[in-house]
Amino acid sequence: MADPALKQDNMLFDVQSSATRRFWTLASVDEALVRRLQPSVGGSDLLARLLAARDVTPEDAAGYLSPTLRDTFPNPSSFADMDKAAGIVLDAILEKKRVTVFADYDVDGGTSSAILTRYFRAWGEELGLYVPDRLEEGYGPSPEAFRHLKDKGAELVITVDCGAAAVSALEEAEQIGLPIVVIDHHLMAGHHPPAAALVNPNRPDCTSECGHLAAAGVVFVFVAALNRLARERGVAPPEGLPDIMAFLDLAALGTLCDMSPLRGVNRAFVRQGLNILSRAQNEGLRALAEVSGISKVDSVYHATFMLGPRLNAGGRVGDPWLAAKLLATDDRAEAIALAERLHALNDERKAVEAAILDQATAQAEQALEKNPDRGILIASGEGWHPGVIGIVAGRLKERFHLPSIVIGWGQGLGPVAKGSGRSVTGVNIGDAISAAAREGVILSGGGHAMAGGLSLEPDQISAFDDWMVSHMAQFTAERAAALELPVDAVLSPGAASPDLVDQIAGIGPFGVGSPEPVFALQSVHVTGVRQVGANHLKFTAEDASGRLDCIAWRSADQPLGEVIRPNARLHLVGKLKADEWNGRRRVQLDVSDAAEV
Incomplete structure (x- = not known):
């Protein structure tokens, strides 16, 4: 369960520990600002709320919605x-x-x-x-x-x-x-x-x-x-x-x-x-x-x-x-x-990445079993290719919501180990790596708040792990906050339509600093669960309003996939996508999290 101290007025559906160990919150926006933004988006309350949640002002709305080089x-x-x-x-x-x-x-x-x-x-x-x-x-x-x-x-x-x-x-x-x-x-x-x-x-x-x-x-x-x-x-x-x-x-x-x-x-x-x-x-x-x-x-x-x-x-x-x-x-x-x-x-890269990710995930799980309160994950292996360790570090960070560092060396990659780290908001991993380098714990390293790189001898890894765990102990509140999953709005399956997806796309493009909207479905019935591809799950979410196709990527062997069962009653969180197949245009929810009702 999440820390009781995290209980907030805007907690969504009272989800304090979801399938991915997150707590959900509903975006809180200034209602007066929403009303002032509505004329910019044809009177739509939803689109105005999405703009307000992205700190767009009425004065900036025109330039945000129709950005020009001029x-x-x-x-x-x-x-x-x-x-x-x-x-x-x-x-x-x-x-x-x-x-x-x-x-x-x-x-x-x-x-x-x-x-x-x-x-x-x-x-x-x-x-x-x-x-x-x-x-x-x-x-x-x-x-x-x-x-x-x-x-x-x-x-x-x-x-x-x-x-x-x-x-x-x-x-x-x-x-x-x-x-x-x-x-x-x-x-x-x-x-x-x-x-x-x-x-x-x-x-x-x-x-x-x-x-x-x-x-x-x-x-x-x-x-x-x-x-x-x-x-x-x-x-x-x-x-x-x-x-x-x-x-x-x-x-x-x-x-x-x-x-x-x-x-x-x-x-x-x-x-x-x-x-x-x-x-x-x-x-x-x-x-x-x-x-x-x-x-x-x-x-x-x-x-x-x-x-x-x-x-x-x-x-x-x-x-x-x-x-x-x-x-x-x-x-x-x-x-x-x-x-x-x-x-x-790229196919070769994915195969290399998958093999390293399996080993790194096992190491992370073992480390957390020994010390559930450790504030960082460090995985390492001989022959782990430096070209993919950054991607694997990002995958660990996404799964465990902790700063993560992955290290590889040997087998033609050189005797000096190379590491790549990814962090959560509020925990500056670049500063931590730089401090370790200054104190001689590693050979060199640095980076910025969300990512960093380092070099060290393989026999320094154990001491580096101890040093990092000690250093990260001070960021308890930041790590807890990183478990928050903010939701823009609650949606019913029957309300999701291609027209709605097009309206939402109109306030894009979405990316860093302008995140794609996240929606929640409340208490839906799961049907038609089937595995597609290597480890993706497709299913249908239903309630009295209608049905919505859903897909949970890379989830079949993950905690998220364990709760997506036939006839389960779930709250879902994800992003709406247009899905075109055989000339038909439908809407699909790309599911990022779920919680049992």
Whole structure:
């Protein structure tokens, strides 16, 4: 049962410990604000409540509901070094210098590099590409990589989604005379390293107030700055300046897959970028959608959970260059070959992840059996691939609602163990890992509030576990709060309709900072339970108002699946989705939790 101290006035259905050990609360909103928001959404009380719960004011409602680049796009000159960087890069284009983009191996890095590659191509120039190997080189630029590029004839390097913290690499580049333009978005502290220009909305002296942008968003602003400078100079390629609006699909994909908050210009990137994505103008994305079984990419789900994992698969368990190449290619045959390779690697990644997750879950359960009050889970294993340990840490965090760290080493992965952590709201795992590194408990590490990484010797794991358990003991209240499952509204099965789903979609896009609405069904009768796929459960929820199709993903062997039984009487929580099959459009509840009545 949940801590009695957690009992709240807005406790929903008095659910204090659900199948997933959560307590449910119903969103509490200002009724006066709801009434003031209703005109913005055609008088709908439900939509007004959803906006109010997302802290949208009547003054901001129009821009929130219909975000445009015209209204939200930042002035490129407000970014420190943006004008300087644009001058350096435009000069390089006009002087036909050999320029290479150095990209991170994730989706944000791949989309960022593809935007630049396509921009250069519109000028008749080919941009070189370098993507570091996760296992052999780690994250970001290294002195060795910059020396290699210099030896290969690079005259300018642009780093994207990395570089702002690569002090030793940038110092080496300065020593060997290789100019570097850094375009990044990661947090910085204090003095920035030497670079020809360093564009980062999160550098301490940047006044852009755009620290919420993904790297792809910063790069999109950068190519706008390039076009503006070219107009000022009166220069352009023969067919005119590049149409950067065609790159919005890439900006949207990078923004979504990097989990950037959907506010300000990010909402415009995603809303308008999804329109570009749906037109399938990018050969690489079109091929990837085809091999993924998507007829039309037109939703946040498609971009984030279908395309994103496949694009990331190369950097996790295969060739880190694949995603960047796919997103930049205009060759249909090459696009299909690259997409098929990424699709296969994603299947491999899922198999590797599943095997590690089974072992990590068993370790977590054993640790909690020994100490139910421990405030963190740490699982480790020889041969656990560093490309998937972050995903597994996230799965543990989602299942047990505790900060989780997963560590792997050996079997060709190197003698030093690598760890990746994910946390719950209120518990800063990056600070905890940094503190452990400062005290010599591990070799190195750090991160931010919700995620972190570390390196340590395998024989340090036991002491690190003890240290972390002791450190996390202070966060009792925060861990208890992490068990809350907020619900936006109570719904009856008969009220769920395609029209309602369309109305809700109208206040999207949904993502980080603008969460998709969560609904609850009260005391419904469960019928037609059947397993689909490997471990998903489909069933029907019924009451006097009608019936609603439901699915609980990855639940058949989980506590959630144990309560979903034929003829059970349950309260359910989930998200409404449109389900199309054989030309029929229906509504389905994607169930995330349940509680017995």
